Amino acid sequence: MTEPLVGIIMGSKSDWETMRHAADTLSELGVAHETKVVSAHRTPKRLYDYAHSARDRGLKVIIAGAGGAAHLPGMTASMTSLPVLGVPVESQALKGMDSLLSIVQMPAGVPVGTLAIGKAGAVNAGLLAAAILANSDSQLASRLEAWREHQTGSVVEAPE
Numbered sequence: 001m002t003e004p005l006v007g008i009i010m011g012s013k014s015d016w017e018t019m020r021h022a023a024d025t026l027s028e029l030g031v032a033h034e035t036k037v038v039s040a041h042r043t044p045k046r047l048y049d050y051a052h053s054a055r056d057r058g059l060k061v062i063i064a065g066a067g068g069a070a071h072l073p074g075m076t077a078s079m080t081s082l083p084v085l086g087v088p089v090e091s092q093a094l095k096g097m098d099s100l101l102s103i104v105q106m107p108a109g110v111p112v113g114t115l116a117i118g119k120a121g122a123v124n125a126g127l128l129a130a131a132i133l134a135n136s137d138s139q140l141a142s143r144l145e146a147w148r149e150h151q152t153g154s155v156v157e158a159p160e
């Protein structure tokens, strides 16, 4: 069994509809990953243990998705020096603007690479995690190039 290189965490099971797109993208690219529900507010000890053990367990990148008062990516980044990519999940009340601003406005010194709200952000988090790993994995770099070429080839010339 291949050990996961990317950890996908989310604040609630309800975030899975969004975060599954990060997992699907990594699967398409053949990147081993794991998925877990880790809430900054409801399961702080789980978050502490996850972030502190991540590097030793062999993870190279963490993708963290959360909505509303979305502290998960920032708190994760505070406890590990692994690259943390944040995905703002679209909230009902504020359509994800709350999630976006909570994740993107990190103080200097604790970076979170923040993606777009919702599905686009989750897909791009998967692609960005793969691109980071591809710097030291030429086979993955080729698969990523092929993925991009396939995308380019699938764009129609005219709308109808």
Ligand code: RP5
Residues within 6 Å of the ligand: 010, 011, 012, 013, 014, 015, 039, 041, 065, 066, 067, 068, 089
């Ligand atoms: C956040 O609260 C989660 O990331 C989720 O986006 C939001 C709502 O969670 P649930 O009430 O659906 O569990 O912590």
